[in-house]
Amino acid sequence: MEEVPEGLKQRGDGSKKSLDFEPLVVLEFSVNTKQEAIEWVISKLQASSESNGADLCVTAMVMQHNQGDSETVLFIGGSTDRLLLGAEMMDLMKVYKDGNHREFTINDITNFRGGEDADNFLTMAEKQMIIFRELQNIRATENDENVPGYEFIKLYTGRTIVKKLLSQDLIKNLFPIHDNEFLKKMGVEWYKQPFAQQPIDKIQHYFGQKIALYFAFLGFYTLALIPPAVIGLLYWLTSWQNLYREAIFAVFNLVWATIFLEAWKRYCAELAFKWGSVDLVSSRFEEPRANYHGRMGKNPVTGKPEPVFPKSQRVLRFYGVTVPVLCLCLTAAFYAMLGYFWFQAIVDKWYLEDKGWLNLLNTFMPTVVYAIVIAILNAIYRKIATILNEFENHRLQTSYDNHMIMKLILFEFINCFISLFYVAFYLQDMKLLKSHLAALLITTQIVGQIQESIIPFLLHSRRAKKLDKAMKKFDELQKVEFYNGEISEDMQKQSSVESTMDVYEGTLNDYLEMFLQFGYVFLFSSVFPLAAVWALLNNVTEIRSDAFKMCRVFQRPFAESASNIGAWQAAFEVISVMAVMTNCALIGMNPEIQKLLPTDITPVNMVIIFVIVEHILLAVKIGIAYFIPDVPKWVDVELARIAYQSKLALQKEQIERAAVTKKNKMTTI
Amino acid sequence: MEEVPEGLKQRGDGSKKSLDFEPLVVLEFSVNTKQEAIEWVISKLQASSESNGADLCVTAMVMQHNQGDSETVLFIGGSTDRLLLGAEMMDLMKVYKDGNHREFTINDITNFRGGEDADNFLTMAEKQMIIFRELQNIRATENDENVPGYEFIKLYTGRTIVKKLLSQDLIKNLFPIHDNEFLKKMGVEWYKQPFAQQPIDKIQHYFGQKIALYFAFLGFYTLALIPPAVIGLLYWLTSWQNLYREAIFAVFNLVWATIFLEAWKRYCAELAFKWGSVDLVSSRFEEPRANYHGRMGKNPVTGKPEPVFPKSQRVLRFYGVTVPVLCLCLTAAFYAMLGYFWFQAIVDKWYLEDKGWLNLLNTFMPTVVYAIVIAILNAIYRKIATILNEFENHRLQTSYDNHMIMKLILFEFINCFISLFYVAFYLQDMKLLKSHLAALLITTQIVGQIQESIIPFLLHSRRAKKLDKAMKKFDELQKVEFYNGEISEDMQKQSSVESTMDVYEGTLNDYLEMFLQFGYVFLFSSVFPLAAVWALLNNVTEIRSDAFKMCRVFQRPFAESASNIGAWQAAFEVISVMAVMTNCALIGMNPEIQKLLPTDITPVNMVIIFVIVEHILLAVKIGIAYFIPDVPKWVDVELARIAYQSKLALQKEQIERAAVTKKNKMTTI
Structure with a gap:
């Protein structure tokens, strides 16, 4: 040896x-x-x-x-x-x-x-x-x-x-390996000033576009939370009572969410343009992802050799394997949710029958069991989802990512939101809905904060130990040999230190957290206006703790290019559309509002009124989305200019080539 | 003189x-x-x-x-x-x-x-x-x-x-001027064979892309009407009674309309590619329309001189002038509709009180008066809409057209559909809805056929007279003089003949007719399944009579290029979304269906059930639209290949230019 x-x-x-x-x-x-x-x-x-x-x-x-x-x-x-x-x-x-x-x-x-x-x-x-x-x-x-x-x-x-x-x-x-000098400079601007603007361009320079876009989105979203949070706080502080209070807040939130998502699209287009990652043309000649495999063939567009995997087979794999497996998983999660409510009802009954301390303790049992079951299911599901996504063999990294995002969202949706839907529209218990929502939102955030800020801080000592161990191992070395040139001692140390660091798992979980929070805040905002305040508080610390982790806790991730936040944009938009439906339904079910309607109103007219209100709101949403262009005008002009130059160049090149061919022909004659 | x-x-x-x-x-x-x-x-x-x-x-x-x-x-x-x-x-x-x-x-x-x-x-x-x-x-x-x-x-x-x-x-x-030889050849394939495929490529060659796309759309839509027409006919013939009959038909129609619109988009992309009119890049460097005016400046993209008209001013004109005027017009049309129903109610009451023949005659009065009022309003509105659209000073022909289409659609919607909505959801009289719908659809079609097929045929004699007059005028000539060369007698005659022909007003009215028909067929299909049959019968003759008119009745129009049917696609899609809502509401209001529900159902649950059904249908629609790509794969690959070549050429050109600059520098030194 x-x-x-x-x-x-x-x-x-x-x-x-x-x-x-x-x-x-x-x-x-x-x-x-x-x-x-x-x-x-x-x-x-x-x-x-x-x-x-x-x-x-x-x-x-x-x-x-x-x-x-x-x-x-x-x-x-x-x-x-x-x-x-x-x-x-x-x-x-x-x-x-x-x-x-x-x-x-x-x-x-x-x-x-x-x-x-x-x-x-x-x-x-x-x-x-x-x-x-x-x-x-x-x-x-x-x-x-x-x-x-x-x-x-x-x-x-x-x-x-x-x-x-x-x-x-x-x-x-x-x-x-990290660039410690740059990190130090960036850290001063980034996580050491809790309310300063993030140095997005530096982040892009150091971590690449994908991660920079995440932080840009996080910052943008946090700013966008301020108005709903202020209104929510005012409502709570003044306890201003008004029949239309919920309705006004809900409508404001729906319009605001739409404006936010559209404004983000513009800002994102601007960033992508500034970073040169905006897509000018079809992705058909983008290079395939490294793990894409198949029979070697050539790209129909560029003619370069690359693996070829027939689309029909991907479709077959998707519908034949992915969809059934996912359905099974989602059903399992759904039944777990039903089981939770059934179990809760039983222990609640026990407690009502005998208010002993054991039975009081028992009332917390279902929540604990459900949380554990969900955690286990979640871990299993993620493994399955990753395997399935790999199995689908997507050609482009973006479509791989988007499919992964969709898979995770589906499951998290069942885990986190279905129970709220169940309470709101099946049990129709508004009080339970409010407390359930508050509990979910606040515990999720507290757990998240502990996981992301406090644990890393506590683990700092563990890391120090780990590091010590690594250094000691260094000392215990019998001999170190180099081949092809010697590595400086600094570099040896740095690489040992960084190899003990955690691996950054990508932006997926970070976005997912924001996505769930967005859902909690906007889906049922008419029931719990304070949600935005909690979300805002959470995010202000989230930005800095995420930044700290990126710089100090994780191994440097490889930079990846990106021109937008991919499927997340669609996911947030779907939530904002669903929010119109849920909030309309919640307001319609509000007994206070129902009292406002004429007493002789028929069920048929009820249906018509609420359907009309909902569709007007949806139309307003679509109208806003339509009237805010996705790309700022100056970016659009710049892109057109580049495309125009490329067109002229193509023409010129063709003419020159034609002239050369002609000349050659002439000389042959 | x-x-x-x-x-x-x-x-x-x-x-x-x-x-x-x-x-x-x-x-x-x-x-x-x-x-x-x-x-x-x-x-x-x-x-x-x-x-x-x-x-x-x-x-x-x-x-x-x-x-x-x-x-x-x-x-x-x-x-x-x-x-x-x-x-x-x-x-x-x-x-x-x-x-x-x-x-x-x-x-x-x-x-x-x-x-x-x-x-x-x-x-x-x-x-x-x-x-x-x-x-x-x-x-x-x-x-x-x-x-x-x-x-x-x-x-x-x-x-x-x-x-x-x-x-x-x-x-x-x-x-x-027309090309009579080509017309004769094209006519044999086009309007002389009622069930043959239209010679779309020849039409494009002769009339340009815009008109060819209209005929391609008309043919495609007519084919798409066959399945709903067959089902509608079966329902009518077998008088198969079933509680779910209307619901099944409505759902089939909704899905079918979505598939049709998506399939058309693909076919349209294919045609546009074949004709070279597909847009590769931004329209920012498209040439402005001829009537676009403004201070002379230059295009920010191409640098070519062109009139410049600030967008802010267009927005001001749109919201400051167009929107208020349109609102006024739409309100007028709405009140005309209300007046019609109010008038009808009065004469109906008269007739009930005294069944004399005068009062019977009177019951037709409101319809006649309404039709006249609508015709007058329509004529005025079109003038106003054209003036406003010109006033908005759109830079591109396409955006001019699209704004004109939207203006007309809004008004026709009020004229043609609002009364149906009023009957369906305000009066909630399903019988009246069915008869009103049938009357509207069938009279519109008969009037259309008379206008388009029979009148031109009758006018043939008038045209012959007009022609005779033109020829006679020729004979009466004292002298004919030519400057810059003589025109052959054939050409003189041809130009005299064609100058007496009608002017083709563009595809606007033709599309509008199809649009209204599409609305009649799909918006309330659960009430009147036979609508598709009527529409199909109409369109089979419509294709040939339109073709005949294009070739024989109208002056040749100037060809215009187009890559799609513009705002009409969106207009048809809006109708297909509205159809989901109206049909769900109609089925929900159906007493037969309501009997199926548990008797103890609360109004709140009614709301929830119908909202859920509607949203599931909307989701299915969106799903179908998402899973049918807008552009066929082969077109996509071809476009990417062209874009790729253009990219390579740009790079090559840059390098060559750089090399030349370097060489020049070297020689100067």
């Missing part, structure tokens, strides 16, 4: 040479991963593109521990030329000399801003993103039947290798 | 020279239009573009009648080069050698299909469209204060002259 790996020796040229590239990404193998496998991975990383490699620079640090364990950490980087080539391959958008974003091409680099200094032309996040993409693009060839040294880990031609190794736990950690 | 116009003499070079251009468009001045005005127009037509002229070829035919009247007819054409330049200026789409449509450019002509033969490269309809556009682009310069000879006809710099002359009746007629 203490021998130096043969392959590394051959490749490495002494351990005292300093690095000739900037290490950007850390890949940590599990303890005692077999040497053949490590060597095989390194060869794949270093091999040229022609031989299906990633053509990257790698240095390996092999640590032999006293206990005899050996650990290998790879530091990965790339030559400037390699990274620029990667940027071109992935159609990275960079700022052109005319101030617009254009797809980067190496030949044209001098015309891009900052293109004179090729080494620093790409940002650190971009370089890391490029390396990540290249890592994912290492696919098994026909010669790779299994991972060397692990016969049971089978490989399939065309599938990505890194993902396989991660899922088989041969790779323990794969993360881009 | 019998003198030969001086200016013409100078310009004309003898009257016996034959034409050196193909006459394509006929411009007929009113009798005794002053010579100065005619000369001025001719000079504008002939002047070069630099001197704000149209640079077209014109020959004038001056007819002196015995009574001393003089009439001038201009025959307008253009040189091949001039027409090709016009095609390039208007971004005409033509088929490239690779089979795709591209914007035509003269320099690249050899790479377009048919480009070897420049004279016949453009179709007749295209040439006429180009000439029409150039005519409209003749704008008053700063020197043109009024029309020469007519001091009271003031001109404003930047406004089109031809429109002014048309509105002042100095120009009596302006039309492109």
